[in-house]
Amino acid sequence: MSRGNEMAPKKEGEDKNMGKVAIYPGSFDPITYGHLDIVERTLEIFDKVIVAIADNAEKRSLFSVEERLQMAKIIFKDTPNVIVDSFKGLLVDYVAKTNAKVIVRGLRATSDFEYEFHMASMNRSLNTHLDTLFMMTSKDYFFVSSRTIKEVAKLGGGIEGLVPDLVVRRLKEKFKLPFTKKKKIGWDD
Numbered sequence: 743m744s745r746g747n748e749m750a751p752k753k754e755g756e757d758k759n760m761g762k763v764a765i766y767p768g769s770f771d772p773i774t775y776g777h778l779d780i781v782e783r784t785l786e787i788f789d790k791v792i793v794a795i796a797d798n799a800e801k802r803s804l805f806s807v808e809e810r811l812q813m814a815k816i817i818f819k820d821t822p823n824v825i826v827d828s829f830k831g832l833l834v835d836y837v838a839k840t841n842a843k844v845i846v847r848g849l850r851a852t853s854d855f856e857y858e859f860h861m862a863s864m865n866r867s868l869n870t871h872l873d874t875l876f877m878m879t880s881k882d883y884f885f886v887s888s889r890t891i892k893e894v895a896k897l898g899g900g901i902e903g904l905v906p907d908l909v910v911r912r913l914k915e916k917f918k919l920p921f922t923k924k925k926k927i928g929w930d931d
């Protein structure tokens with residue numbers, strides 16, 4: 743054991759009984775049930791998951807990083823083995839400050855694959871000890887992306903059941919949409 747470690751800053755998620763830690767990075771703009779499903783399934787394999795929200799000035803986001811952090815913290819408040827954090831800059835630099843050895847990413851379609859493959863390869867070339875684990879989307883959420891959720895919500899479409907209720911409310915606030923119940927049309931009203 744090296745000496746002089748007493749003063750070393752605590753790493754995110756550091757704890758003697760921490761076990762296996764995975765990092766799940768992304769924009770989460772906003773967080774969807776697709777993301778939550780990946781977190782849930784990652785917890786079947788890892789002891790802790792760090793949901794790391796990218797604070798990327800290059801990428802225009804609907805929700806500020808503070809808003810995304812606040813939403814995720816509320817959503818995971820009863821899940822002690824999930825840590826919500828944000829990071830700026832290179833993911834590999836952020837990962838180095840944590841106890842995680844594995845990056846988790848979700849894969850929806852072959853269109854996700856090329857970008858993810860490049861990113862995973864780049865991250866591995868920046869840090870050879872780092873692996874990326876890909877988790878296949880669930881059949882219920884393969885069509886869910888933050889982008890389409892925002893597009894549908896903006897036009898007043900129903901997104902209930904695809905994102906947590908808190909996110910539905912926040913999207914309605916953003917787009918200044920009324921909180922009325924959807925009027926049913928058709929045979930079942």
Ligand code: ADP
Pocket residue numbers: 767768769770771774775776777780846847848849850854878879880883884885886887888
């Ligand atoms: P990024 O801008 O980093 O892609 P996202 O928030 O869009 O951030 O996505 C974060 C991760 O979650 C990505 O690996 C993405 O493929 C995955 N993901 C997003 N939506 C789904 C979904 N419905 N099912 C499975 N994985 C998903």
